[in-house]
Amino acid sequence: MSSSSSAAATERDGTGGTGSGAPRRTGPAPGAPPSHAALTTEHGQTRIADAVVAKIAGLAAREIPGVYSMGTGFARRMGQLRSLVPGSTDIDTVAQGVSVEVGERETAVDLDVVTWYGQNIVEVTEAVRSNVIERVEGMTGLRVVEVNINVDDIYVEGQDSGEPSQSRVQ
Amino acid sequence: MGGSDRVGLARAVAAAAGSTPGVSRLVAGGLIPAVTHVPGGTVTGVRLGATAVSVHIAIDRFPLEPVITGVVQAVGAVLSGADDERRVEVVVEDVEDSALRSGPFGTGAS
Numbered sequence: 001m002s003s004s005s006s007a008a009a010t011e012r013d014g015t016g017g018t019g020s021g022a023p024r025r026t027g028p029a030p031g032a033p034p035s036h037a038a039l040t041t042e043h044g045q046t047r048i049a050d051a052v053v054a055k056i057a058g059l060a061a062r063e064i065p066g067v068y069s070m071g072t073g074f075a076r077r078m079g080q081l082r083s084l085v086p087g088s089t090d091i092d093t094v095a096q097g098v099s100v101e102v103g104e105r106e107t108a109v110d111l112d113v114v115t116w117y118g119q120n121i122v123e124v125t126e127a128v129r130s131n132v133i134e135r136v137e138g139m140t141g142l143r144v145v146e147v148n149i150n151v152d153d154i155y156v157e158g159q160d161s162g163e164p165s166q167s168r169v170q
Numbered sequence: 171m172g173g174s175d176r177v178g179l180a181r182a183v184a185a186a187a188g189s190t191p192g193v194s195r196l197v198a199g200g201l202i203p204a205v206t207h208v209p210g211g212t213v214t215g216v217r218l219g220a221t222a223v224s225v226h227i228a229i230d231r232f233p234l235e236p237v238i239t240g241v242v243q244a245v246g247a248v249l250s251g252a253d254d255e256r257r258v259e260v261v262v263e264d265v266e267d268s269a270l271r272s273g274p275f276g277t278g279a280s
Contacts, residue, residue: 063209120202123217127207130176 054095060135066124068155069114070097180206180213186244192237194230199263222257228264
């Protein structure tokens with residue numbers, strides 16, 4: 001460490017104005033294509049795919065108890081169908097309702113969530129937003145610039161039985 | 171405004187209010203429960219609003235006023251420690267039965 005820094009110092013002192021001499025390997029090269037990496041070191045770079053960020057965001061949103069389900073109506077129905085197929089795994093549906101955009105150092109997350117009836121929706125979305133930001137930033141190192149949440153539907157308990165079978169009057 | 175701030179603040183407020191003398195427990199109460207959602211669960215009886223932090227409590231002694239003052243002071247200390255300028259709102263949701271038996275009403279009756 002000390003030898004390299006002293007070597008760099010002597011190079012800087014000795015050669016004077018030849019800053020554009022040998023190409024440096026450290027740091028992003030100016031002409032190189034933008035790398036989708038949160039971490040670029042002199043020994044290589046780390047790429048984080050969209051699907052990874054989407055899964056982390058989906059799991060982080062589901063950690064909040066106020067989230068009943070995720071995805072738009074059509075996606076939720078397809079997810080129910082898919083879960084009936086033997087051999088399918090829950091992992092496929094983790095990223096349901098999540099769309100992400102991953103840039104070089106930043107990411108933006110859009111979520112479609114369904115909450116329970118009888119809750120403060122603002123409270124739920126605030127909890128989801130802060131947890132998604134914390135998990136994504138903690139696990140990937142990407143900076144989350146925004147988390148947009150669409151509350152698509154609200155789940156009323158007993159809704160699964162379809163139309164109310166009992167008539168309102170006896 | 172990180173996630174841990176929010177979760178930590180809700181837990182700290184709940185701890186401060188719950189350990190105030192005279193407060194038997196925090197309750198969600200109401201039609202819309204006063205809870206703060208945290209990963210994997212909820213903090214009961216604490217709602218972090220935009221302008222006020224409301225704490226919903228059940229009280230186990232009379233008179234109510236010194237208990238409420240104690241809660242406001244304890245929660246206010248937590249908020250000022252976290253550089254939070256929101257007001258403190260105390261909602262007395264319930265009174266324990268023991269307070270009714272042994273309090274001023276109980277002594278008068280027996």
